[in-house]
Amino acid sequence: MDKPAESPPDPPMDRLSLIRARRELLICTVPDLPSLSWRNARNGELEGLDADMARYLAARLRVRPVFVETLPGAIVGLIERGSCDVGMGGLGITPARAERVAFTKPFLSGPLAAVSQQVSQRVPGWREMDREGVVVAVLAGSVAEEVMRQRLRQAELFSVSPPLNPEQETGAGRADVFVTDYADARRLREDDAWRVTDAPRTVGETLYAYAVPKGDVAWLAELNRFLSALKGDGTLARAAERWALRDVLVN
Numbered sequence: 001m002d003k004p005a006e007s008p009p010d011p012p013m014d015r016l017s018l019i020r021a022r023r024e025l026l027i028c029t030v031p032d033l034p035s036l037s038w039r040n041a042r043n044g045e046l047e048g049l050d051a052d053m054a055r056y057l058a059a060r061l062r063v064r065p066v067f068v069e070t071l072p073g074a075i076v077g078l079i080e081r082g083s084c085d086v087g088m089g090g091l092g093i094t095p096a097r098a099e100r101v102a103f104t105k106p107f108l109s110g111p112l113a114a115v116s117q118q119v120s121q122r123v124p125g126w127r128e129m130d131r132e133g134v135v136v137a138v139l140a141g142s143v144a145e146e147v148m149r150q151r152l153r154q155a156e157l158f159s160v161s162p163p164l165n166p167e168q169e170t171g172a173g174r175a176d177v178f179v180t181d182y183a184d185a186r187r188l189r190e191d192d193a194w195r196v197t198d199a200p201r202t203v204g205e206t207l208y209a210y211a212v213p214k215g216d217v218a219w220l221a222e223l224n225r226f227l228s229a230l231k232g233d234g235t236l237a238r239a240a241e242r243w244a245l246r247d248v249l250v251n
Contacts, residue, residue: 015212015219016061019085025058028068028075028084034187035243036090049243050088053210056235057086057226071162073141076100079211086223087211090183092143102214104223106207107236110182110248112144112199117170118192123177125197130155137166137175143206144179151203181206182248207250 019025029050031039037050045051046067058065068084079087079101093103116123123129129136134155138145145159158175160166166178167188179199188194210227212220230236240246 015216023063024066025063026066026084027054028078028087029089030072031069033090036183049239052239054088072139082213091211092206094146101211102220103209103211106209106250108208108248109205109250111205113185114177114179114197116177116195118195135175137169137178148179
């Protein structure tokens with residue numbers, strides 16, 4: 001007697017359907033990015049523009065936001081492996097990252113910044129940076145690392161891996177200057193101990209977006225619709241104003 005034909009397996013559930021079935025939105029983020037995503041020690045809440053946007057997105061989908069906190073440089077790998085539904089932690093777009101994850105349309109744009117100690121005149125600005133004997137610190141896996149690795153010809157690039165960070169290494173004298181993104185540098189502009197210099201136009205600006213696993217066109221389209229809606233009704237602008245990021249919004 002012939003065996004009955006087996007029915008084909010059900011196709012894998014798309015990301016948006018999976019989120020709704022789970023009733024949770026898994027958001028990868030780095031909790032120490034001032035103005036974007038940082039843990040408020042007073043109340044324990046995750047605050048900042050990206051934290052606000054994550055909650056708006058979860059509300060739009062009628063699910064619960066669940067923040068998956070990780071270290072800088074690790075977020076792209078988590079998204080790539082599908083450990084979270086979306087990355088919303090100050091993610092700058094680079095060619096290397098775009099090969100691994102899919103980015104939404106950008107909504108922020110800002111220059112990199114060189115940060116050095118005020119007491120030191122060794123690297124007062126970008127012009128003096130690429131010289132023999134100068135040590136330039138960057139966070140491993142960051143946009144700054146990718147850009148500076150391409151640009152530096154004479155200075156030494158010092159890639160710093162968590163839990164250490166470039167600010168600590170520069171403060172301790174193991175680096176002369178560190179390069180970081182616009183949002184991170186903002187917190188140091190009012191600190192008299194540091195000199196912050198924005199990158200010249202020749203270096204270009206970094207575009208920031210949200211990232212999702214590659215291959216799910218419907219989920220990426222939903223994220224872009226979400227951003228478009230919040231731009232259109234002014235929600236994004238108001239949130240950016242709240243966190244002093246209005247001047248780097250992409251129109």
